[in-house]
Amino acid sequence: MSNAVFRLKQGRTPLLISMPHVGSAIPADQQQRYQPRALASEDTDWHLERLYGEIAEELGASLIAPHYSRYLIDLNRPPEDTPMYPGAANTELCPTRFFTGEPLYLEGQEPDLAEKQRRREQYWLPYHRALTAEMHRLKSLYGHALLFDAHSIRSELPWLFEGRLPDLNLGTAEGRSCDPAITASLSDLLASQSTYSQVVNGRFKGGFITRHYGQPQQGWHAVQMEMCQCCYMSEQPPYDYAPALAAGVQPLMRALLLRLLAWRPAP
Numbered sequence: 001m002s003n004a005v006f007r008l009k010q011g012r013t014p015l016l017i018s019m020p021h022v023g024s025a026i027p028a029d030q031q032q033r034y035q036p037r038a039l040a041s042e043d044t045d046w047h048l049e050r051l052y053g054e055i056a057e058e059l060g061a062s063l064i065a066p067h068y069s070r071y072l073i074d075l076n077r078p079p080e081d082t083p084m085y086p087g088a089a090n091t092e093l094c095p096t097r098f099f100t101g102e103p104l105y106l107e108g109q110e111p112d113l114a115e116k117q118r119r120r121e122q123y124w125l126p127y128h129r130a131l132t133a134e135m136h137r138l139k140s141l142y143g144h145a146l147l148f149d150a151h152s153i154r155s156e157l158p159w160l161f162e163g164r165l166p167d168l169n170l171g172t173a174e175g176r177s178c179d180p181a182i183t184a185s186l187s188d189l190l191a192s193q194s195t196y197s198q199v200v201n202g203r204f205k206g207g208f209i210t211r212h213y214g215q216p217q218q219g220w221h222a223v224q225m226e227m228c229q230c231c232y233m234s235e236q237p238p239y240d241y242a243p244a245l246a247a248g249v250q251p252l253m254r255a256l257l258l259r260l261l262a263w264r265p266a267p
Contacts, residue, residue, distance in 0.1 A: 005067060005126040008134065012060035014142040015261055016134055017052060018149045018209055020075035020127070021045040023066035030072065033109035035102075040237075041069040043099045045152045047241045051232050052150060055254045059261060061148075062134055066127055071095055071104055073119040075127050076149070076207035081116075094119060101159035131213070139219050146260050147222040149209045154235045155228040161203050167196035168252075169226035171206035177214020178221035185259050186223065193252060196231065223260070225253075 001008040024041040031039060049065060056063050066075060073094055081093040091097070094111045096104055105111075111119065138145035156164050168190060172183045183200065190198040206214070206224040214222030229235045232246040 001130075003126070005123055006064060006130055007067070008064045008130055009056075009062060010134065010137070011056070011062040013261060014138045014144055015059065015061040015146045015148065015257065016131075016138060017056055017061050017063045017257075018131060018147060019045065019048050019052075019063070019065040019151075020149070020209060021066075021070045021151060022048050023068045023070070025068050026072055027068070033105050033111075034071070035104060035106060038071055038098070038104050041071060042237070042239075043071070044069060044239075045150075046229065046239045047233055047246075048150050048152055050241060051246055051250065052253065055250065055257060059254075059257055061257070062138070064127070064131055064134065066123075068123055073123045075124060076151075076209050078208045078212075079120055079124060093124075097159075099154070099157045099160055131209070135213060135220055144219040144221065144265055146263070147209070147213050147220065148257060148260060149206070149222060149224040151204075151224065151226045152229045152232075153226055155230050165203065165226075165228050166199040167228045167231050168198040169202055169204040169224075170198070170200045171204050171210055171224040171226065172201060172222075173206045173211045173214055174201050177206055177210050177216070178223055179216050179263065179265070182221055182223065182260065182263050185263065186256055189252075189256060189259055196249065196252065219265070221263070225256070 022045050024044045026034065026039060074091060077093040094116050096110050098104060135145045135147065170186055170190060172178050175183050187200045204224065204226040210222045210224040213220055231249045233242050234240045
């Protein structure tokens with residue numbers, strides 16, 4: 001299934017992989033608002049469909065991804081635009097700054113309330129309606145639905161966080177977005193290896209998608225993986241995919257997704 005806003009490939013297992021920040025397009029009628037630098041969409045979660053694509057196909061996972069850039073609207077932020085991480089630097093529903101802190105828009109061209117509402121209705125809502133419908137479909141078929149929200153980010157971004165991020169950042173909203181056994185199982189797997197630094201519920205505990213769709217009491221279980229881009233690509237323009245690096249981290253991601261799929265609710 002595909003339309004102007006997103007593409008959805010339905011799988012054959014309870015697992016859905018969401019990639020809300022892989023889109024890089026900015027609509028032609030909005031481009032004149034932005035700083036020229038913004039049109040390259042540098043803060044995209046580059047190449048995640050390539051990184052996870054074969055794994056998703058092998059495991060029978062559904063996959064949903066947007067066409068448009070987070071610079072237009074951030075699909076992983078709440079529609080009312082409340083901060084996800086109080087006390088820290090936050091990007092908004094309609095971001096106004098690069099991850100480096102500089103303004104995204106030309107002076108006076110930031111979206112007003114009416115434009116934000118238009119973007120919510122035209123871009124945010126269709127993605128979330130499709131995501132919701134797929135979670136319902138999986139729950140109806142398998143008795144539960146498993147959501148893996150996949151992200152990537154540059155390893156060092158002083159405007160957003162201090163120092164260098166761990167390579168792999170697993171978030172389960174402090175354990176609220178999934179069954180405790182899922183958090184424990186995935187945490188144990190990450191801790192069992194020493195190739196990649198890792199943390200659970202550190203700086204990235206899960207954004208809106210993980211927190212909203214993680215409803216374990218309803219049979220919906222969600223986790224977020226924020227991966228440093230240096231694990232699989234160049235963090236410098238033109239942000240090339242690095243097959244040799246990707247080949248190192250892919251087996252761990254496959255094992256993580258297999259563990260997630262292996263979970264069963266207690267009888």
